[in-house]
Amino acid sequence: MRTKKKNILTLAxxxxxxxxxxxxxxxxxxxxxxxxxxxxxxxxxxxFVTPTGIFISVDSNDDTETNAFIKRIKTRTIDLNxxxxxxxxxxxxxxxxxxxxxxxxxxxxxxxxxxYSKLLKAISAGIASAFFAVLLGATYNDIICSFFxxxxxxxxxxxxxxxxSNLFIQNAIGGTIxxxxxxxxxxxxxxxxxxxxIISSIMILVPGVAITNAVRDYISGDLLSGTARSGExxxxxxxxAVGVGTVMNFWLYIFGGIL
Amino acid sequence: MMFLQYISSFLAxxxxxxxxxxxxxxxxxxxxxxxxxxxxxxxxxxxxxxLVAASSIGACIVAIISxxxxxxxxxxxxxFIIPGIIPLVPGAGMYYTMLAVIEKDFNRFASxxxxxxxxxxxxxxxxxxxxxITRMIFKAKTQxxxxxxx
Numbered sequence: 001m002r003t004k005k006k007n008i009l010t011l012a013x014x015x016x017x018x019x020x021x022x023x024x025x026x027x028x029x030x031x032x033x034x035x036x037x038x039x040x041x042x043x044x045x046x047x048f049v050t051p052t053g054i055f056i057s058v059d060s061n062d063d064t065e066t067n068a069f070i071k072r073i074k075t076r077t078i079d080l081n082x083x084x085x086x087x088x089x090x091x092x093x094x095x096x097x098x099x100x101x102x103x104x105x106x107x108x109x110x111x112x113x114x115x116y117s118k119l120l121k122a123i124s125a126g127i128a129s130a131f132f133a134v135l136l137g138a139t140y141n142d143i144i145c146s147f148f149x150x151x152x153x154x155x156x157x158x159x160x161x162x163x164x165s166n167l168f169i170q171n172a173i174g175g176t177i178x179x180x181x182x183x184x185x186x187x188x189x190x191x192x193x194x195x196x197x198i199i200s201s202i203m204i205l206v207p208g209v210a211i212t213n214a215v216r217d218y219i220s221g222d223l224l225s226g227t228a229r230s231g232e233x234x235x236x237x238x239x240x241a242v243g244v245g246t247v248m249n250f251w252l253y254i255f256g257g258i259l
Numbered sequence: 260m261m262f263l264q265y266i267s268s269f270l271a272x273x274x275x276x277x278x279x280x281x282x283x284x285x286x287x288x289x290x291x292x293x294x295x296x297x298x299x300x301x302x303x304x305x306x307x308x309x310l311v312a313a314s315s316i317g318a319c320i321v322a323i324i325s326x327x328x329x330x331x332x333x334x335x336x337x338x339f340i341i342p343g344i345i346p347l348v349p350g351a352g353m354y355y356t357m358l359a360v361i362e363k364d365f366n367r368f369a370s371x372x373x374x375x376x377x378x379x380x381x382x383x384x385x386x387x388x389x390x391x392i393t394r395m396i397f398k399a400k401t402q403x404x405x406x407x408x409x
Contacts, residue, residue, distance in 0.1 A: 023279075024337065033302065079280040084335045115280050128274025128345075134267035135297065137347060199354045208348030208379075209341050215383030216390075241357040249361050 005042065005067060006094020007100045012036040013069050014107050016047070016054045019086050023078035023209065026050065026217055026225040032090045037091040040100070046167040051076065051228045078209060085110045118158065123202045125154035126147055133200035138193060145191040149181045154204060167232065169241045174205045183251055198244060206237035261298070268297035268346045276342040285338050288328055292343035296321035300347055310349075310374060315381035317347045322389035340386060349378040 012033045019029045025157040029049045033056055037045040044059040089106055091100070094180035118206070133143045157174045176255075178201045185191035208235035219227030276286045300317030304342030307313060325339035352375030359368035 023341075028335075049378075073381065078278075080335070080338045080339070081280045081282045084282055084285075085337050087335045088333075093280040116277050121278055124277035126274075128278065130269040130349075131271035131274065132346070135264065135271065136351065153287070170335075193288065194356075199351045202354065203345070203348070203350045205365050206348055206350045207347060209279075210352075211348075211379045212341075212344060212383045212386060213381060216387050219384070219387045220358075220391075230333065237353060241353070241360075244354070245361050247356050248358075252361070 004142065005058065005060060008037060008040045008042060009056060009067055009069055011100055011103050011107065013054060013056060013071055013092060014085050016049065018107065018111050020049065020051065020054060020073050021076055022082045023076065023080065024083040025213055026222045027220055029054070032086065035090045036093060041140065050225050052230070064077050069112055077237065078248040079115060082110055082113060085113065122151050122154045126151040129200045129203055132203050133196055136196050136200060138200065140152050141190055141192050142196050144198045145182070149185070149197065149201045150204050151180060152202060153179060155206070167235055171205050171239035172234050172243040175202060175240040176247055178202055179244040179247035183247065200241055202244065205236070205240050208231040246254040264296055264301060265294050271295040271346055272342050275345045279342055281342060283336050285332070285334055288332065289339050289342045292321055292324050292328065292339045294348055295324060296343050297346045301397045311377045313385045314347050315385045318382040318385035318387060320388045326389060328395045335388065341373055344382055344386070347382055348373045352378060
């Protein structure tokens, strides 16, 4: 019975880890962990989740010891498909019986689900920025510029991401490349409005999701998570600003105030 | 003109949906949410002439439709909300705030910076209010249901 409790705990932890790593809100991860444990008839379960780690402790009537697990989360991306799949899995668990081994198998499959291909993602980064430029009222030239710039920025940032770099460096490099290419496009007389090109190209880096999740966490009472997420958002925003700002500052300084 | 805005916000959200890896069958729905949110933003901006108010209203609409879609299509709300609010995110505000710092124009930095923070806060607060109200409605529904049973 004791090993079984441990297995259930591992299952719940794994589910929580997949969700948290892929951009789920804190309360959703806590709910999912509790729901999974309750589905396997563990009466006392407490989970504490922050964006950087998961803590679970469970207790049941049949034996005297309490089990606790801690899982450190180091990297976070956004992959809402996995969040949605794990969420569906935990709901299915509440209505129909699935053994722990089967559950682990399902979760492992979810964890290994393929993402959209890198090429498709790069092109959609371009499409997203190009149509964002349309929303800003940019000219045709600007739209074309931001399409190509953000494809390039996306490829560069995902390359840097694979080098085990941190958030700051990734976004600073993204900002730098955006500003450099935008200035270049103005200079070869392709782009017209540098501000519209830069704004629409940095949209793929902007921490809108992090800010929104931070405020949601704060107001729902997860103060620690809110602080962690807003710290993350601020770091990303500052990094983009440093990247873009440095290049533009140099440009202003060296070539005078033409932007 | 309005149709162009609708189409381009739709396609921008499609792009972000793929970047965020949302499930294939939810892409069109999430993009519809994003486009409706952007239209709400534009119309209310014309009416109120305030970015903060317009963004909050846009985010409210996004959150309401997302909650409804999540229930109809049995998906997580996040799948619709996160791509849906992207067109409303104050990227331009962030850029102009940074530009003000570079140009050492600290009056503009203060005014644009605080507006950007208010826009971000307004979007988040709008989503939060809608999701809290939805939770309260469902809680009330289950409680009423329980009372009838007894």
